[in-house]
Amino acid sequence: MTTLASAAPVSLLARRSEATFPKFLFWSAVVHAVIFSLAVVYAKLHEEAAIDLDQKPIKATLVRQGTPRDEKLLPRIEQPPPPPVEQKAPEPVAVPEPPRTVAPAPVPAPAPPKTKQAGEKKADPRQTLMGAFDKLSKTKPDTTGAADGDPHGDSAVAEGEAYYARLRSQITRFYDVSDTIPDAERIRLVAQVAVVISPAGQLDRARLAKSSGNDLFDSAVMQAVKRAAPFAPPPTHLRDALSKYGVVLQFRP
């Protein structure tokens, strides 16, 4: 066989001559260093705004139906609505619990405000009477949700995996954090708890995967998970994953 040394293409898998390797390494290092320093310079020049530590959390309130209070009068403290009664049979329409992020909660869950009473001044005695009739008729036209909504639902629209949302609402019910943590520290706290849930919904394992740095917050977060157990049994398509790998719950204040 004749060797066509110059005509045949050199295979890339063949070992190159040793002399070119250090040269290649040198130029590769130079190019990497240049790109890296460009990135560092770019980052320094385009510094993002620092976190505003004095920023207060946003308070959002929904106005409830009824006659507005005269603006010239001093405000009154609103009483929080009574906690929603746990329904025995699952409701066909979702009953929204007073949303936690809204203060003061606008829609009392068992007896929603009646539109036909809007003009009435003496609302209270009549409202309770009409409320009783409403409960008997079992129609709740004012609650927003879906026809196949969940009795534990707390949102007008569904988002993501339903079981995870259920977990979230169950844990948030027991999520109490000490008020002594200073505001400036609060916005930086993030804790992660890895939980493994058995197919029956029991809490197999719970461990603090990532500490927030604040002992009080860490213990509050572990307490919330332990008190919320046992959870609802997971659906079939999640059962395996949850009992083998579990989920990670990321808590922020």
Place this chain on the structure above:
Amino acid sequence: MIRTLTLSLLLCPLLALAQAPVIEISGANFRPLPLAVPLPQALNDGARTVAPEFDDAFFFDCSAAGIFQVLDRKSYLADAREGFTASTITFSRWADVGAEALVKVQLSVDGRDLRGEMRLFTVASGKEELRLVHVVPLDQPRKLAHFFADALYKQFTREPGPFQSHMAFVRRAGKGKDVYLGDWDGKRAVPIAQGNINLLPVVGPQGDSVAFTSYRSGKPALYLQRAGGAPTPLVNTGAMATGVAFSPDGKRIAYSMAQGEGAQLFVADANGANPKPLTDTPYFINSSPTWSPDGKRIAFVSNRAGTPQIYVLTVANPKDVRRLTFQGNYNQTPDWSPRGDLIAFTARDERNAFDLFAINVESGKVTRLTQDQGNNQEPSFSPNGRLIVFNSNRTGASMLWVMTAEGQNQKMLPLEKGDYSTPDWGP
């Protein structure tokens, strides 16, 4: 080399499968920290006699702080003779009661001194967070208690506590009214001015004197007096002067003086010299001045619009006056928070009840602090702006109460029965 690389490439997807999903949970319910405060341990006989007084003051300070939920002592399960160090304390017993933090105090008497040691533990981890030793004269156990309470407050909130400050108040005595100066909780109060009618006290800039309005010379005039000292007249021009307020730096005073049919605000040096008028509304009353924490503005009550409302003026340019309250028709006794953002005031609502409100100076938003609990008046902020002391008649008698600046955790001050009014919480 190439083989290991390709092998790791093949393994990567498997690792990705093993990643658990991350669910975000937020919206915590913030509530006060459950704190366990067991009885202090007295190490010798002398300490045993002063321990109850110390305990009274310390327990009340912790319960009134607003950031703690002090657990009922009757529910404590731990052994009362338990040790003082982390290794000798059974933290599980404290966790069973619901405590998240535990504070223990040991008292001992050393000659004429009272020595106290306080230790703070986190129950969940069993760690000792704070250890503090302090010595006070034997006759001042309350002073030790207030020192420890302040340290505890600062440990959690990183802010100075309000418990070592003073309060001045008025107590009815027969037909007259006496001015007293005491600890923040009203205890250890010494009478400053007795006999005649003495009103509207304010604690002086050093916390050891009180300026007040007195009718001892017939017409109301302003005096400054230390405990045990003689009253020094501040403003005694013959006209009626009331309602003195010290500027935050202690160098000036503001007060109201009657002129003709109305009353005008004046600002003067701390000894009353060089008075300068701030308002000029001849037929209207301007009174109850309160300084902003930077000393540049004064909030006051004026009825120039028909009903008493709260206004704010700039001291350097008094013509720059802005009306602050537009709700209600009877707003009085403003007190500017030392944090600068709120002014607390008394107002009469549409049901003719007197209640406390707070208005945000920038936005003008009014929030209500008390409701449906008798008449509540005359608020005064603590020096750190987190607590408010006020006068309430919800129990029948006119007593002094303390609450947080949001209106939570309202507690009556441990004073003996009497008729108290116009508290002023100062340095």
